[in-house]
Amino acid sequence: MAVAAGIFVIVTTEILPIGLLSPIGVTFGISDGTAGLMMTLPGILAAVAAPVVTVTTRRVDRRRMLCALVLVLALANFLAAIAPGYWLMMVSRVLLGLVIGAFWSIGASLASRLVPEAQVGRATAVIFAAVPLGSVLGVPAGTLLGQVVGWRTVFVVMGLLTLAVLAALVVSLPPLPPQSVTRLGVLRALLRSGRVRVAIAVTFLVVTAHFGTYTYVTPFLEDVTGASPRAITLFLLAYGVAGILGNFLAGAWVRRAPRGTFGVAAGLIGVVTLLLPVLGGGGGSGAGGALVLLVVWGVAYGAVPVCSQTWFVNAAPRAPEAASVLFTSSFQATFAFGALGGGVVVDAASVGVVMVLGGGVALLAALTVAGAARLV
Numbered sequence: 001m002a003v004a005a006g007i008f009v010i011v012t013t014e015i016l017p018i019g020l021l022s023p024i025g026v027t028f029g030i031s032d033g034t035a036g037l038m039m040t041l042p043g044i045l046a047a048v049a050a051p052v053v054t055v056t057t058r059r060v061d062r063r064r065m066l067c068a069l070v071l072v073l074a075l076a077n078f079l080a081a082i083a084p085g086y087w088l089m090m091v092s093r094v095l096l097g098l099v100i101g102a103f104w105s106i107g108a109s110l111a112s113r114l115v116p117e118a119q120v121g122r123a124t125a126v127i128f129a130a131v132p133l134g135s136v137l138g139v140p141a142g143t144l145l146g147q148v149v150g151w152r153t154v155f156v157v158m159g160l161l162t163l164a165v166l167a168a169l170v171v172s173l174p175p176l177p178p179q180s181v182t183r184l185g186v187l188r189a190l191l192r193s194g195r196v197r198v199a200i201a202v203t204f205l206v207v208t209a210h211f212g213t214y215t216y217v218t219p220f221l222e223d224v225t226g227a228s229p230r231a232i233t234l235f236l237l238a239y240g241v242a243g244i245l246g247n248f249l250a251g252a253w254v255r256r257a258p259r260g261t262f263g264v265a266a267g268l269i270g271v272v273t274l275l276l277p278v279l280g281g282g283g284g285s286g287a288g289g290a291l292v293l294l295v296v297w298g299v300a301y302g303a304v305p306v307c308s309q310t311w312f313v314n315a316a317p318r319a320p321e322a323a324s325v326l327f328t329s330s331f332q333a334t335f336a337f338g339a340l341g342g343g344v345v346v347d348a349a350s351v352g353v354v355m356v357l358g359g360g361v362a363l364l365a366a367l368t369v370a371g372a373a374r375l376v
Contacts, residue, residue, distance in 0.1 A: 002168040003107050003114070006070055006368030007130035009162045011099055012138025013077060014042055016158065019236060020151045021218055027151070028086040032219050033347035038093055038338050039215050043336025045097025046104070050329035051187055053102035060174035062106050070166045073099045077159035081152045097332075104328040113176060125251035128309070129337070132243025132302045140237040143218075147229050186322045195315040196326065198372045203308045203327075204334045205365035206266045210301055212339035212345075213273045213358035217294075220351040225280050225290045235291055239298040246302025254303075254310045262307040263369035268300035270362030277352040305331070 017024060017038040025035040042136040057065055111123035139315035142154045163169040190196050221227040221235060246265070254261045272293045279289030309327050316323040338358075 001126070002165070002172040003066070003110055004096075004127045004130040005168055006066060006107060007127060008134055008138070009070070009158065009165050010073060010103055011131050011134030012142070012248075013073060013096055013158055013162075014100060015039070015134060015139055016142045016154065018215055019139045019218055019233075020146050020154065021216075022222065023146060023151050024089070028089070030086060031347055032216065033343035036215055036343035036346070038089065039211065039339035040336045040343070041090060041093045042100055043096035043211075043332045043334075043339065045094055046101035047329045047333030047336065049098045049101025050105045050325050050332065053098065054105045054325050055187075057102075058178055060178070062110065062178065062291060063173045065106055066103060066173065066340055067166060067169050069099045069103045070162060070169060071183075073103075074159050074162040074166065077162055077219045081155035081159065100332060101328055104332075105325040110169055110176070114173075121295075124309075125248055125306070128251070129247050129304050130245060131287040132240055132247050132298070133303050134150065137240070140233045140240060140372045143229075143236060144197070144233045147233075186319055187325060190326055192314050194314055196236055196312065199308065199311040199315060200326070200330045202262060202266070202365055202372070203330050204309070205361055205368060206262075206269065207308075207331055207334040208303065208338040208341065209266075209273065209358040209362035210269055210361075210366060211335050212342035212361070213338075213355050214297075215300070215339045215342050216346050216351050216354055219346070220280070220355065221290060224277065224352055225286050227290070231287065235294050238291060239294040240297045240313050242298030243302035246299035247306060249299070250303030254307050257368055258307065258310055258314065259372065261303060262311070263366050265300045265303040265307060266362050266364035266369060268296055269304075270359045270366060272297040272300065272359070273355045273362060274359030277354045 017035065021032055021035050021038075024038070025032055027232070028035075072095055076092040076099065079092035080089055083092065107127070111127060112120045115123040142158075146154045183235060217236075218232060221232045221342065227235065250261055250265070276290065276293050280286050280293060281289075308331060309324070312323040312327040316326075342354045342358070
């Protein structure tokens with residue numbers, strides 16, 4: 001639960017700008033596309049930090065590493081709260097990126113060391129449930145709080161919550177000396193595996209599609225659907241609740257049918273984002289259509305992290321931390337690419353166009369999964 005809480009505050013901090021994109025942009029006088037760099041930069045840094053920090057600290061007790069990383073996360077949140085200009089906001093996002101890469105790489109593979117073997121699957125699902133839970137509680141609550149008292153207060157609250165998580169980690173985690181040392185040679189060997197390459201390809205496509213579109217879902221709901229700020233908060237809450245459901249459904253299905261589970265999730269994301277500009281337009285019916293599609297989207301994306309992590313670990317059962325490094329690095333690099341690409345499209349065209357393009361990429365991911373039957 002302490003590790004899951006750590007993932008929760010990291011995920012919430014990472015995606016919090018999705019709900020606060022417009023007010024932050026107004027404060028610093030920047031466009032939605034430029035504000036989207038708050039999502040892009042941490043992903044880039046996390047992709048680099050995952051292998052670099054994990055390999056560099058490979059002989060350091062994992063408990064100490066997790067605690068140090070959460071302390072840096074608290075600092076990043078407080079810096080964001082006091083940022084006088086966009087440049088300091090970007091500094092805070094750099095620190096966040098370092099934390100994301102290292103914490104995910106270490107923490108995502110710890111379930112087997114914290115619970116009996118019979119409970120590893122359940123513990124893994126609990127840890128990954130923190131991802132959609134960040135959407136359920138973090139983004140809607142942050143959006144609502146930002147509307148009431150301002151976005152800076154949201155980051156102060158996140159900083160205090162992060163310090164509470166640090167206390168939980170210090171109290172509850174046992175010493176965790178490294179068991180299998182992660183070296184660069186191990187990572188290079190994994191990259192030569194066909195199954196790992198397929199996992200990277202599918203992860204790249206589906207995560208690009210998701211974050212290229214979901215990063216800009218708030219401007220879409222404002223400009224295209226015409227939803228009120230309160231309605232947007234409720235829509236994001238419904239999305240997050242559905243994400244928790246998708247996470248646990250995937251946890252139950254992915255070991256029996258990894259290809260089918262991942263393929264269905266990618267296909268649903270594609271269908272939803274293609275339909276959103278059609279069924280989520282202005283008016284009462286558009287708001288209803290947007291809500292239904294966001295619920296389906298939440299269920300589908302809730303399955304993605306579990307599916308992707310499972311594929312990487314199945315490809316390298318003897319090196320779970322190394323597999324988590326590759327999962328984190330590829331996931332976060334694609335996160336950054338998707339948010340950046342979506343921002344370019346939003347500034348050059350519209351949020352409706354970015355939804356259509358993202359839908360096409362997600363369907364391509366589903367086709368890639370279907371064609372990988374012999375390798376998964």
